[in-house]
Amino acid sequence: MIEVKDLTKRFGRKKVLNGVSFTAEKGQITCIIGINGVGKTTILNGIMNLTPMNSGLILIDGKKVSKESYEKITFIPDAITMLPQMTIREAMQFMQDFYNSWNEERANELLGFFKLKQEERISNLSKGNTAKVNLLLGLALDVDYLLMDEPFSGIDIFSREQIADVFTSHLVEDRGVIITTHEINDIEHLIDKVVLLDNGVVLKEFNAEEMRASEGKSVIDVMREVYKG
C-alpha cells in the first residue's frame, strides 16, 4: 500500500498541496482526478521523492522512500525521458543497465503488444508511439507499484484503447497503479478507486464500483457534484 499523509508543498508563495492524504492499494488501480494545475504531478513527484515536500509523510508498504524503493516502484512521466536520438532498443538497454528489476521478456512482449519496432529512433516516432515506448519502459520493470502521469493525454483514440487494454491484462495485474488524468471517460470501467483533487486538497476519495452500487452514480456524476456543487 502507498500511504500519502498530509502532504504540503509550496512553490514560492503559491501553495500547491495543502494537506493531501490518500492511500493506494496493491492490486488496484487508483485514479487521481483533477483539472490542470491542481497538483497531480506534484503528488507523484512527491511519492517518488523527486521534489522535496514542505511537510507530510509518504509510506510504501509501511516504509519511507529510500534508494531501494526505486526497485519496487516506478514513475512513468507524461513525456519520455530518453534521449531522442536513441533507438527503442537502446532505450531498453539503458533501462536494463540501470535497473535490476528490468524484465527483458516482458519488455519484448510489450514491443509486440504495442506493435513497435525496436530499431526505430525515438525522435522519429509519432506522439502515440512515443507514449507507448514511454509506457513500455516503465511497465517492463518488475515493480510492485506503477505511477503514471496522464498516460492518455494528447494521443489518438486507438492508441488510448491500446493503452487501456494494458490495464486489463497480466502486464498490470496484481500491481498497484496510480494514474493521474483529467479525462475519465475512457477508463471509467477500469479503475478501482478515485481520488478527486482540487486546490491542493482531496475533495473525495471513493471506490467506483461501490459508488455505483450504493448511490447509482457514475464517476462523472460524482465529479459534477463535487466540482460544481
Next chain:
Amino acid sequence: MKVSFNKREPVYVQVVQHFKEQIATGNFEPGQEIPSRRELANQLKINPNTAQRSYKEMEEEGLIYTEGNSPSKITSDEKVIKAVREELISQAVDSFVTSIRKVNVPIDELIGLIKEKYTENANE
C-alpha cells in the same frame, strides 16, 4: 464477447446480467467452460477485480461452478437455468407493464399490438 456497459450500475451486476441472458438463451451451454477472470476482464475491458467479483456473485447464485483447479463452468442444473430464464422474462415484462400502464391501453388492444410487433421484429 462485446457488452456495452452503462456507467451508473455496478459493472459486476451488468456482467452477471449478461451471463444470465447468455445462459437463458442457450448461447452459453450447460457445462460450457467460461473464460478465466483475467480473460474476461480483457475481453470486456473491465477491471480484473470486477471480473473476480462477478464470478464470485455468479458462483454464489449457482450460475457457475468450479471443481478443483479446472476452469469454471456454466451450471448444468436445469432448475437454475429455468429460474434464470423465468427471472429475465419476468423482469422484462414487469418493466414493460410499468411503462405501458401509464398510457392506459385496453388489454385487448395491447395484446393485439404485442403479437403484431413481436412477430414483426422477429422476422426482420
